[in-house]
Amino acid sequence: MDIPIKLQIAEKHKLTRRTFLKYSGTIVFVMGTHLYLPGQCSAAGQGEGIPRSDGYLVVDVKKCQGCVSCMLACSLVHEGASGLSVSRIQILQDSFGKFPDDLTIEQCRQCESPACVKACPENALTADSEFGHVRMVDKEACTGCGSCFEACPFTPERLSVMADEAFKKALKSRKCDLCANAPYHWDAAGGGPGGKQACVEVCPVGAIAFTSELPVQEGTSGYKVNLREINWSNLGYGR
Amino acid sequence: MNGYAGKILSIDLSSRRVATIPTETYQQWGGGHGMGSALFFDKVKDKTVDGFHPDNTMTLMTSPLCGTLVPSGAGRTEIQGIGVQSLPIGWFTRSNFGGRFSSMLKYAGWDGIAIQGQADSRVWIDIRNQDVRIRECHDLELWGTDTWECQKRIWKHVAGNGVYGDWIRVNQNGDKTTQRPAVLAIGPAGENLSRMACLIHDAGNGAGQGGFGAVFGKKGLKAISVIGTGSIKVNNPQALMRSRLWLKDNYQFSLENLKIKNFVIGFQSPPVPMALYRFGRPRVGQRPQACVGCTAGCRGRYEDGVGNESICFNSLFYYLGRTHLIQRQAADLINRYGLNAAEMFTGELYLKTLHDLGVAGKGRDIDCPLDFTRYGELSYAEQLVKAISYRSDGMGNPHPFGDVLAEGFVRAADKWGRLKGENSDLKTGLLKFPHWGLPRHKLERSQLDWGYGTMLSDRDINEHCFDTLRAFPTYFKRTGEELPPSEAVVKTITDKMEPFQGDLKMLDFSTDNMYSDHIIKLVSWHRYYTRFWKQSAQLCDFRWPDFLNLYGPEQAGAAGIAEQRFFNDVTGKNFSFLDGINLGKKIWNLDNVIWALQGRHRDMVRFADYVYTRPGTTHTGFPEYMPGIKDGKWDYVVTSGRHFDSDRFEDFKTRFYRFQGWDEKTGCPTRQTLESLGLGFAADALEKGGKYKNA
Numbered sequence A: 001m002d003i004p005i006k007l008q009i010a011e012k013h014k015l016t017r018r019t020f021l022k023y024s025g026t027i028v029f030v031m032g033t034h035l036y037l038p039g040q041c042s043a044a045g046q047g048e049g050i051p052r053s054d055g056y057l058v059v060d061v062k063k064c065q066g067c068v069s070c071m072l073a074c075s076l077v078h079e080g081a082s083g084l085s086v087s088r089i090q091i092l093q094d095s096f097g098k099f100p101d102d103l104t105i106e107q108c109r110q111c112e113s114p115a116c117v118k119a120c121p122e123n124a125l126t127a128d129s130e131f132g133h134v135r136m137v138d139k140e141a142c143t144g145c146g147s148c149f150e151a152c153p154f155t156p157e158r159l160s161v162m163a164d165e166a167f168k169k170a171l172k173s174r175k176c177d178l179c180a181n182a183p184y185h186w187d188a189a190g191g192g193p194g195g196k197q198a199c200v201e202v203c204p205v206g207a208i209a210f211t212s213e214l215p216v217q218e219g220t221s222g223y224k225v226n227l228r229e230i231n232w233s234n235l236g237y238g239r
Numbered sequence B: 001m002n003g004y005a006g007k008i009l010s011i012d013l014s015s016r017r018v019a020t021i022p023t024e025t026y027q028q029w030g031g032g033h034g035m036g037s038a039l040f041f042d043k044v045k046d047k048t049v050d051g052f053h054p055d056n057t058m059t060l061m062t063s064p065l066c067g068t069l070v071p072s073g074a075g076r077t078e079i080q081g082i083g084v085q086s087l088p089i090g091w092f093t094r095s096n097f098g099g100r101f102s103s104m105l106k107y108a109g110w111d112g113i114a115i116q117g118q119a120d121s122r123v124w125i126d127i128r129n130q131d132v133r134i135r136e137c138h139d140l141e142l143w144g145t146d147t148w149e150c151q152k153r154i155w156k157h158v159a160g161n162g163v164y165g166d167w168i169r170v171n172q173n174g175d176k177t178t179q180r181p182a183v184l185a186i187g188p189a190g191e192n193l194s195r196m197a198c199l200i201h202d203a204g205n206g207a208g209q210g211g212f213g214a215v216f217g218k219k220g221l222k223a224i225s226v227i228g229t230g231s232i233k234v235n236n237p238q239a240l241m242r243s244r245l246w247l248k249d250n251y252q253f254s255l256e257n258l259k260i261k262n263f264v265i266g267f268q269s270p271p272v273p274m275a276l277y278r279f280g281r282p283r284v285g286q287r288p289q290a291c292v293g294c295t296a297g298c299r300g301r302y303e304d305g306v307g308n309e310s311i312c313f314n315s316l317f318y319y320l321g322r323t324h325l326i327q328r329q330a331a332d333l334i335n336r337y338g339l340n341a342a343e344m345f346t347g348e349l350y351l352k353t354l355h356d357l358g359v360a361g362k363g364r365d366i367d368c369p370l371d372f373t374r375y376g377e378l379s380y381a382e383q384l385v386k387a388i389s390y391r392s393d394g395m396g397n398p399h400p401f402g403d404v405l406a407e408g409f410v411r412a413a414d415k416w417g418r419l420k421g422e423n424s425d426l427k428t429g430l431l432k433f434p435h436w437g438l439p440r441h442k443l444e445r446s447q448l449d450w451g452y453g454t455m456l457s458d459r460d461i462n463e464h465c466f467d468t469l470r471a472f473p474t475y476f477k478r479t480g481e482e483l484p485p486s487e488a489v490v491k492t493i494t495d496k497m498e499p500f501q502g503d504l505k506m507l508d509f510s511t512d513n514m515y516s517d518h519i520i521k522l523v524s525w526h527r528y529y530t531r532f533w534k535q536s537a538q539l540c541d542f543r544w545p546d547f548l549n550l551y552g553p554e555q556a557g558a559a560g561i562a563e564q565r566f567f568n569d570v571t572g573k574n575f576s577f578l579d580g581i582n583l584g585k586k587i588w589n590l591d592n593v594i595w596a597l598q599g600r601h602r603d604m605v606r607f608a609d610y611v612y613t614r615p616g617t618t619h620t621g622f623p624e625y626m627p628g629i630k631d632g633k634w635d636y637v638v639t640s641g642r643h644f645d646s647d648r649f650e651d652f653k654t655r656f657y658r659f660q661g662w663d664e665k666t667g668c669p670t671r672q673t674l675e676s677l678g679l680g681f682a683a684d685a686l687e688k689g690g691k692y693k694n695a
Helices: A002-013 A017-024 A069-079 A115-119 A147-151 A198-202 A230-234 B023-029 B032-043 B101-107 B147-159 B212-219 B237-250 B312-316 B324-337 B341-356 B378-390 B400-405 B409-415 B448-455 B468-479 B486-494 B517-534 B562-571 B577-598 B646-660 B671-676 B680-688
Strands: A056-059 A081-083 A090-093 A103-106 A125-127 A135-137 A159-164 A170-175 A208-211 B007-012 B017-022 B058-061 B077-082 B092-097 B112-116 B123-128 B131-136 B182-185 B199-201 B205-207 B221-227 B231-233 B286-289 B299-302 B625-630 B633-638
Touching: A069 A081, A069 A090, A069 A198, A069 B237, A115 A125, A115 A147, A135 A170, A147 A159, A147 A170, A198 A208, A198 B237, B007 B023, B007 B131, B017 B023, B023 B032, B032 B058, B032 B077, B032 B092, B032 B112, B032 B517, B032 B577, B058 B212, B077 B101, B077 B212, B092 B199, B092 B577, B101 B182, B101 B221, B101 B231, B123 B147, B147 B182, B147 B199, B147 B221, B147 B324, B199 B212, B212 B221, B237 B562, B312 B324, B312 B341, B324 B341, B324 B378, B341 B378, B341 B409, B378 B400, B400 B409, B448 B517, B468 B486, B468 B625, B486 B625, B486 B633, B517 B577, B517 B646, B562 B577, B577 B671, B577 B680, B671 B680
Parallel strands: B007 B112, B123 B221
Antiparallel strands: A056 A208, A081 B231, A090 A103, A125 A135, A159 A170, B007 B017, B058 B077, B058 B112, B077 B092, B092 B205, B123 B131, B182 B199, B182 B221, B199 B205, B286 B299, B625 B633
């Protein structure tokens, strides 16, 4: 299961073979103090007819420098404005905390069995083949009821339901679509699993990567991985 | 109004009135410092009031770039007002800090805050989007806490029943965030009005200069907390994203192609903590930590939680602390008690020297209660910090030593009789406070942009634009590494110094050139560039201007190209690099008008005596090298070990004032110059203040 993820990461970052070898190390399991309990995770299991997403974001919480550029880029390409609350990826940090527990990254997992999709009473949350089966919100259909938010089993919830300027400040759900439907996407080829994701592209230290391989659904180890290459170590940081 | 939140918050602590000012009123100033100066000019009718006077107005300003994706330009906050640290007058001055305060303020819907008046009880300001409250400190028992504990108590209060790590509802409207409020707080030093008191945000973001911690303390203001859930509209989102990636692809460090492993100025720098502890960078598990939107964090967070986000002077403060851990703990001490690290670093060494000379100590001429037998241990640093912060003996008892020292080291030295006669510590150089009663930073006789810039303004400029020109040659000469041809380096930089581009001798730091008109142009350009692009647009001092860059074409950085590109992507304006320089010149002139109204005359613009008689030496004892012409050829020349000549500096000032279009006899901006800059109102104020009578 691990090898394909690493291959995708390496391919994405065009790593040299030497650098790539480091990915054959153990994927790091990072446990924050506030994370969900495995027993409560409804994300694991079969998709019940919902196809798997063609892509996922994985992150390295030990490498992140907390600049929140990913959040600014996410909100920029989706909303045309920069902010933190509307970002689909969330960096949470405590200035007084001890490394590595001073910071965590919480991104949408594009769950194999997405509780949010199943909970939507309006079928506004779908896994459309046109967009690589990414779990995404159709804002036209979304009524802002918050069922998806309530259904998300993770803390913090990977969706937000907030007023949307484009819809006369009506409540609308927002979640990560891997930039598949980002109105302000900068690249002509667009985003989604086959395109470019703003957070991945902008991260100065390469702490976010894209993979097309389904991460391990139980726990966090599938999504919180080790992206530290040899030059990260050369800068005086651990690998 | 793309890039702007649209409103400035105006708070009068005396009347507890909260009002708003349309940002549009001050938009012509761009943001940050320009807006702050203009606001101050309008709000403070009598510019001669003391910094502790209730009429003194402090401004905390953002810029249109704050909170956006602009690289290393989204996280700074500019603070202005009449300071209480400098001599002979507490100048209208500035300070600046990074982190996430300015972005959070923008997300809450505010471009800045103006604070005037004085509360009749101890208060803190609670900003949650548009909901602004002046709250009593006693509810949370904030007064008396250190800056860290204060922030933690406010975080908890704002979260209410929420828990960080989850979404937090910040108000009755149900607005949510996962973020902690950004809090700017004072510690005991500010509460007890030490002129060295600073403002601290998060663990280590400090607005150190000016004594603004004491101004907060006098106003009865313990902290400002802000949480925002909104967003900042950008004129061209796609263009901004493309610009960010353009900079990343062409100028930013690359982990796949790492060319530098240490902290340096500019975008070629990798994310490395700029920790200057005597024992080097902490050797414990760590991450780099960055301000909002930065390409490369310059601070660190550590697995033992000690020294989080402490860099630069903070990490230097207790340089002779015996162990690495003690030095890091001492850095935390001055952050927690809220003291200016630069003055504490230079002052602490001065105090130790006075003790070693037999002057300071228990029962000596200077009755000093510090236990010097514990010098190098943490307990010594803690006693010193507490003595200043509480105006005591540092052990909980009232004592004149701490009371005097809280006024700052130069005022204390004067009180101790150390500034009299030919053996004055400012004549011998024992007290290394070369300008405005403020501590030395760079060697002013060597790094001329810094020395002149500081003496001709109001504070240690702390602007690293040309620092690379000293840092690299000085280091490489010691290590024996090969240096690039100095003429090529100088040409790369001066080509970007519009409108003076092409004059290579602006960067000739040789002794023969140190009073030339070329150096006047260098100092002028520096004043204009920083006043707008750094302090108003608020591009970070450590990354901008990106002059030299190993990743750039022909090793040239993004300076002169990138500033306006990002500014226009965000605002939609058609603003050129030169427009920024010209606006910077206008702001620089307005600042000088305020200083003139405060009472500045050219005769005050004079370094401490030792700077004219004693050779400049470095902290390390090694010589400094900078580009310069030697025997008719460009080279790297030794610039330390020399001193200024008093008469030649006076002549330099005369020509500098002439170059600015100011009165050569007084140093005061003339009506003609001010009107040409659209500052006729400022000329009117000078006339009304009697500043043109003898012109």
